[in-house]
Amino acid sequence: MPLPETIAQIFKRKQKSYKIVLILSLIEELRASKRERVSYDRVKMRFLNYFIAEQERGNRVDLPQGRKLWREASKSRLKDILNSPVNALSHILYVDLRENTIGFHSQIHRQLGEEGLSQLERLANEELQAYNAALQRFSLQGYLEKILAEYTSAKMEGFAGHSLGTLFRQTLPSELKALPSIDEQYKVQGSIGQGNWATVPWLAVLDKRITETTQHGEYIVYLFAEDMSAVYLTFNQGVTKPIQEKGRREGYAYLRDRKEALLDLLDLTNMNKDENIHLVDSGLGQDYQVSTIAYIKYDRGNVPNDEQLIQDLENVIEDYRLYVESVIAPSDDEAIDEEVELLPQEAEPLKDEEVTSILHHIQSHIRRQGFFFPEHLIENFYLSLKAKPFVILAGISGTGKTRLVKLFAEALGATRDNGQYTLIPVRPDWSDPADLLGYKDLSGRFQPGPMTQVFVEARQPENRHKPYFICLDEMNLARVEHYFSDLLSVLETQEWRESEIQTQELISSALLGIPEDRATYGGLGIPENVFLIGTVNMDETTHPFSKKVLDRASTLEFNYINLQQYPQGAEQDAGDPADLNELNHLFLRSDYLQLVDAYDTHQELVVRTTERLVKINTLLEDIHAHVGFRVRDAICFYMIYNERYGLMEEEEAFDWQLLQKILPRIQGSHSSVRRVLLGLMKVAIGSSAGITVNVQELMDDDASPLYLKWAAGQNPPGVKHPQSARKLAYMLRRLEEDGFTSYWLS
Template sequence: MPLPEIITQIFKRKQKSYKMVLILSLIEELRATNQERVSFDRVKEQFLNYFIAEQERGNRVDQPPGRELWRDAPKSQLKDIINSPVNALTHILFVNSEDNTIGFHSQLQRQLGEEGLSQLERLANDELQTYNAALQHFSLQGYLEKIMAEYTSAKKEPFAGHALGTLFRQTLPSELKALPFIDEQYKVQGSVGQGNWATVPWLAILDKRITETTQHGEYVVYLFAEDMSAVYLTFNQGVTVPIQEKGRREGYAYLRNQTHEIRELLSLTHMNKDENIRLMDSGLGQDYQVSTVAYIKYERGSVPNDEQLIRDLENVIEDYRLYVDTVTSTGNEANDEEVEILPQEAEPLKDEQVTSILHQIQSHIRRQGFFFPEHLVENFYLSLKAKPFVILAGISGTGKTRLVKLFAEALGATRDNGQFTLIPVRPDWSDPADLLGYKDLSGRFQPGPITKVFVDARKLENQHRPYFICLDEMNLARVEHYFSDLLSVLETQEWREGRITTQDLISSTLLDTLEDQEEYGSLGIPENVFLIGTVNMDETTHPFSKKVLDRANTLEFNYINLEQYPDLGEQVETSGSPDAAELNHLFLRSDYLQLVDAYDVNKELVVRTTERLVKINALLEDIHAHVGFRVRDAICFYMIYNDRYKLMSEEEAFDWQLLQKILPRIQGSHSSVRRVLLSLIKGAIGSGAGVTVNIEELKEDATPLYMKWAAGQTPPTAKHPQTARKLAFMLRRLEEDGFTSYWLS
């Protein structure tokens, strides 16, 4: 009997050999125990023993991340490694966390039987042998042809976790580093895009003495044409920084001059020295024509053998080495000066560092004599990480603006260095020009307050620094009127060259002069800028539309404990640097823009969270307050970050998200609103709070329910206590005033 299709397809996408080894380890344990469920620890042991044994036999296998030998891999790392194939195979495998066992889903196990297990074992062994055979001999020709043959169709498939991404980011760099003429002074890096497929994928070799990024400096790089008709081995220059610093026209002139000087300096034997490199029709295609010093073209289907390819690469690397030796010599002062001003690349933090940094931030806040509720700082951080726009709501004097200022200070962002900016919103603001800027009568562009920050933040030397903008009392004017352009542009975020970019904010019709075009042209929302709005909800302010609420987490500051006093045991600082060291913006920048970016690794959490939201949406549909994909994705990102950094329990994190993303949408006076509030309260209390919610009994009078929670108290064992408390206040407002809203409690 043939294997079910669900089984035959499991090895179709192979990033590594992990899936095959996991299946073989599981089958071995199933046979040894004759049970449907076996010890997960024993399967892990079999998994590890396979790789150790193969390496000790001298065979090449996938290495554990960051290490050469599997024997040196710690057990904690093994758990992370094996979780990857387990998560990828959840449609056929079941892990019971209670007794730590693993096996096939029961129905599939019965369907397979012993004959099916044997067929699956042969399939896994065949796939593993084929995979390992490819590892034993590195064929550059094979890889180049493979990429050109498969890349176009791969772009139609999901980006996250794709095998071609692993090939560019891990396999090819590792193989090239093994070549004898590429030593430790070189960095090898490949890319098929960041979050989305790149139009022109590349594989670069960079001499760390002059550059470690393809955005500036000179390097050797394989560039693939957009239509995959050819791949070019090139001696090239980074275009991003010269164009940002000088503008496109002057940047092109600079690159052409550099090309001329390098061609005069080097022999560049057997390489083409013209501008006939054809990668794409416009944009980067033109940039590469200008920045390419010399190239060798390999056409698809006619790539030469490995011996010729390696010889070509060695010749280009030798020219590159001679060039770097020349420009870094002590006699070349001009180039030495250029190298000194290159910006430092921002390094992402390890997940385990995040908790420590948040503790430092909290310590800084306490030393200033301020106290915020438990987990508020973590919640604020996760909200900014999920989306760089957060709203702080509550009565005046509760510390909303102060939280933003102190949080920014703890990360090295102050008013003095320009990384913290407070922008008071004026009641007469009526369109985006009040915030972004306008063209005056002389035809010059006059930047608005937020545009000035964006321009400063995108400067080369500032791109790794976090910038905080606090829009104080942002609902004194109608947010949708003056903030609409920013809200729209915020939704255009995409990955490009490893950075998050957006569409332009300033219309080209406002930029008449060359100076204005260079200063404000191509200005989006920089990835290192974080927007926080503070709001006081009373009769003098304007309400928020769902368009605004969908794009932000709303943190509430209405529950105040006045009996909080400074801790005299701690010295209160009035000036000087905070405890937390200055960090780069990657501490806060989003790692995911679309759910597909995070789905593979976090599938179980995403599905679990989405199933909860589906049930809540069924209630909200009655009052037209249900949420869409944007809100679902934002909540999932928040939950994923919380799980990654181990900041709160899953229920605590979901409690914050209910409070901040769901409840602000609820308002009205109809009886259906009462039903929704009561149903949500029932779910928020859960079964362990000692409080029974009978919706039928409370339809006419819910006083017995919310009066139990006077002075902001909730049952300590409520499943989602903050949500339950807020819902009780909203219900009380509905009964006393005939109308309720999140903002009026």
């Protein structure tokens, strides 16, 4: 009997060799113990021993981060390594951290049986053999020729998830790090652009003692000509900062003078030191040509063999090492040291498997402050911010909305004292953006508003990788569409800026006109490291939200309160708090702006989610509350991040999105509203729950134990989307009792 499709496809998308080795280690332990659940520690040891044995045989294997030898991998590092494949296989594997056990889900275990287990073992061994064979065949020559041959035609294809992106960002950096000459002091990074294909793709080796970014400092980089006629191994210098600070003409002069000074210091044996490097005829690549100090040219179709390529690279690395050691050594000439010390470093992207651990530390910080929020609320808050940097926290007064923002920010090192957390109370008389952004006084001078001051501070070079949080307290005391309209519009103008040999940034249109102080406020948009959160109370003193606002935000509701939740003692939350003060803003910044950015790599999830929304839209059209592409994209991004980080089951994540992005749009008194609510109730309960939708039963406080459980904040048993079902029950009851219902009034 063939393996079920869900199991046969588990190795289709590989995470190095880790998923394959994990499955083999688990099968071995299952056979040895003859139990359905086995010791997670014993599986970890089998996993580790495989890689140790392969290395000792002299075979090339995937390396543990921060180590060249698997024997040196610590227990904590091994745990972090396994988090990624365990999360990726969570649909078939079950891990009980309290019992420290692992196994297949019971249904999967029964479905496999001994025959299926043997088939899965054979499949894993075949995949591992093919993977290792490919790993041993690494050829730098082959990869360079492949890029030169395929990049031009690849630019006509979809960008997201393209195999050349994986080659530049993962495969080549991993392979180069395995070379003996590239030790842990070096960072290897490649790029084909972000969001769009780069004109000049690159692969860089950076000494972390002087720079971790290609924006400044000196480094080694392979640069590919735009027409893919050649690739250049170059000793280079950062071009971004000089041009930003001095302008292009003076910046070029500075770079040429700096090149002459560096050539006097360095041997750069067998490298060309002229200016005949040719990357582009015009445009961005000209900056790279000017910034190049020396180079070796490899023509397409005539790239030398691996031995020569690696020898050339090792020669340049040796010159680079000697240069860096001369720079960091004390000397009378401090000019170079000063430049290196003062320039900001590029943000290091997080690995997906690190997110769960960071969120755990945030939750621990919140609990230590004596606050307790419902299960998965922190994960939901994080995913909502990640999908869109504007979130609304709604609910009755005193439920901890403002406190959540403050504590979440504090856990990431953002406080009032360092200016990374700002609370702005909204006033009822605000009628235009001037109260937030600023205005010109009677003398004609621009007076910045509180939000503008944060934006200016956040975009300073030394701050641009720190997260900044702005909490608009009781933001619906005034009409949001009036004073917040400019920001809502600018949020929609965000786009990727293709920058010079660097990780790209999100930029938006300018918020202000052209104030006199252009140096401070010129071109000021919403910085990518600023996150906006509004708190709202819904009562007779406040204003409702328009669909324009709801489309651009996720709405988290705080209405289900358990007063018997008490502060936890220190012994209940063991372990020292993690220091997340140095965590950069990429933890929260969106990775996608348009669905095309994520579609290729998450196509199945996007299609499943969109099909759900199509069915829901059919119901919503009856009351003109259906959603458009903006809401679809935001929900898909939320679901993708959740799947990447392994935070919640897919149904639970969609439940949050149904509650936050769909239900707030519904209000009215017509019978059509009742039909829509009933239709959505059927969606929320699910066809397999075995529960009949009885509206009277759902609304009756006394007669229904189901309703009483929902009112107490418990999840209804067997319901597909319990959060949404509970909210819909309240909205239906409000419609029956008052003749009018709204998400905000229930």
